[in-house]
Amino acid sequence: MLSLFKRYRQLLIVSVLLLYPLVAFLVTGRRGREPNFLDRALIAMTSPLQSGLNWIIDGVVGTVNHYVDLRGVRLENDALRLENMQLRAAVQALGEARSENERLRQLLAYAEAAPGPEIPARVVGVNPVARLLSVRISSGEQQGVFQGMSVVTPDGIVGQVIRTTGGYADVALVTDPQSRVGVRVQRSRARGTAAGAGNGPLRLENMLRTEDVENGELIITSGTDGVYPPGLVVGRVANLAKKEHGMFQGADILPAVDTTKLEEVLVVGSPYRQAAPVVEGTR
Amino acid sequence: MKFLVTVGLALLLLTLESVLVQRAGLVLTRIDVTVVLLSFLALRASLLEGACSAFAVGYLLDLMSGQPTGLFTFLGVFIFLAGRLVYSLLDVRGTPAFVLFTMGADMAHGLLAAFFGWLTVKDGSATAVLPGLPLQVALTGAAALALYPLLRRIEARQERTQAGGLL
Numbered sequence: 001m002l003s004l005f006k007r008y009r010q011l012l013i014v015s016v017l018l019l020y021p022l023v024a025f026l027v028t029g030r031r032g033r034e035p036n037f038l039d040r041a042l043i044a045m046t047s048p049l050q051s052g053l054n055w056i057i058d059g060v061v062g063t064v065n066h067y068v069d070l071r072g073v074r075l076e077n078d079a080l081r082l083e084n085m086q087l088r089a090a091v092q093a094l095g096e097a098r099s100e101n102e103r104l105r106q107l108l109a110y111a112e113a114a115p116g117p118e119i120p121a122r123v124v125g126v127n128p129v130a131r132l133l134s135v136r137i138s139s140g141e142q143q144g145v146f147q148g149m150s151v152v153t154p155d156g157i158v159g160q161v162i163r164t165t166g167g168y169a170d171v172a173l174v175t176d177p178q179s180r181v182g183v184r185v186q187r188s189r190a191r192g193t194a195a196g197a198g199n200g201p202l203r204l205e206n207m208l209r210t211e212d213v214e215n216g217e218l219i220i221t222s223g224t225d226g227v228y229p230p231g232l233v234v235g236r237v238a239n240l241a242k243k244e245h246g247m248f249q250g251a252d253i254l255p256a257v258d259t260t261k262l263e264e265v266l267v268v269g270s271p272y273r274q275a276a277p278v279v280e281g282t283r
Numbered sequence: 284m285k286f287l288v289t290v291g292l293a294l295l296l297l298t299l300e301s302v303l304v305q306r307a308g309l310v311l312t313r314i315d316v317t318v319v320l321l322s323f324l325a326l327r328a329s330l331l332e333g334a335c336s337a338f339a340v341g342y343l344l345d346l347m348s349g350q351p352t353g354l355f356t357f358l359g360v361f362i363f364l365a366g367r368l369v370y371s372l373l374d375v376r377g378t379p380a381f382v383l384f385t386m387g388a389d390m391a392h393g394l395l396a397a398f399f400g401w402l403t404v405k406d407g408s409a410t411a412v413l414p415g416l417p418l419q420v421a422l423t424g425a426a427a428l429a430l431y432p433l434l435r436r437i438e439a440r441q442e443r444t445q446a447g448g449l450l
Contacts, residue, residue, distance in 0.1 A: 014334045018360045021341070024353035025399065039346055046298045046347075053302040125301035128313050129348040129355065129396075135305065136349070162349055170349035198412065262305075 047168040050125040119267040133176040140168045156233035156256030173259045182225035188212040201252035289336040315423040322385040325366025337363035385427035
């Protein structure tokens with residue numbers, strides 16, 4: 001028996017190396033597995049390297065840009081000062097509207113969902129496999145980031161946290177073909193689903209043919225998927241196809257956030273989900 | 284190439300790619316740096332050493348994908364074994380031959396990844412990456428062209444060290 005093993009030792013080892021991951025894949029399928037000790041150690045080793053490389057690139061690009069930006073900075077300053085004044089006026093007006101809204105909500109005894117924590121993070125790298133469109137961010141369990149939290153920028157939604165380790169997390173982008181987001185048209189409140197298509201625009205699905213939607217209209221999250229808080233910008237409707245027959249109408253959604261040029265993001269907890277314990281000082 | 288050197292190189296290349304691709308804004312298309320390593324292993328490494336290294340390289344790719352399922356670990360070993368088989372039938376010598384060999388391996392790697400993805404998901408999402416595959420194969424070929432001299436140099440240095448140790 002032992003001599004037989006010695007004779008076919010190489011063949012046996014190679015067979016195990018080939019078949020073990022195949023069986024693991026066929027068993028776990030698309031779900032993947034939770035990171036183990038070795039995974040965490042390797043991520044802890046590579047992520048600071050990613051951050052360091054980003055820091056070097058930022059330094060070089062920043063130095064060049066600062067030199068270029070010095071030219072014409074005075075003109076830009078004046079324009080920004082003017083814009084700042086306008087924005088402050090707009091914020092003041094919005095504050096009034098918000099307090100009025102809160103008063104009315106209280107009058108109507110409207111149950112308001114408490115907003116989750118907002119954790120800032122920096123994008124340190126992208127996933128090197130095209131099968132899943134995801135990025136790695138510089139906040140993880142230590143900062144209060146947990147699987148299932150949504151990731152946004154001030155312009156709109158980015159994606160959903162799919163894995164966290166110590167100080168880093170992986171975020172599946174909203175453009176990934178597996179991504180589905182509950183959305184509604186801001187003006188008409190018509191509901192649908194935004195599906196990732198792998199690149200560029202998202203697809204607007206499950207929107208009834210009778211619903212009121214036009215090209216160029218703003219699409220926001222509906223909050224019905226239990227992941228994204230309601231009211232976040234997703235994008236604008238384009239290439240609307242209203243068919244004569246069938247239940248649904250189709251369209252593209254041009255994403256508000258260009259996921260190819262992400263730098264800083266915010267991780268937000270779902271207001272409907274019992275969030276995992278938040279580390280102090282992360283809010 | 285020794286196991287640890289291959290693993291270290293794979294880790295370094297994947298980290299570099301992850302940052303550079305993010306900076307370049309190539310969200311859909313990737314450069315399969317690991318396939319370059321797998322091709323080199325198929326041509327140069329022994330069966331056991333190569334299979335162990337291919338397993339480790341595939342595992343690293345799985346880990347960096349954000350959703351480790353074991354698929355890329357399996358594909359790593361499979362591409363290595365298939366590469367050895369092809370190498371026994373074809374004469375792969377010199378940089379241009381290595382580049383073509385790597386491009387073929389990358390095409391097989393991409394198609395198999397899409398096929399196995401389709402097996403588990405059974406919707407259009409698994410095959411959504413296929414339109415980007417030709418560009419990915421071309422970029423991987425360019426990476427093979429750039430990395431081949433480096434890999435040869437590392438291998439030669441290791442052989443010299445081993446020979447020095449024997450003397």
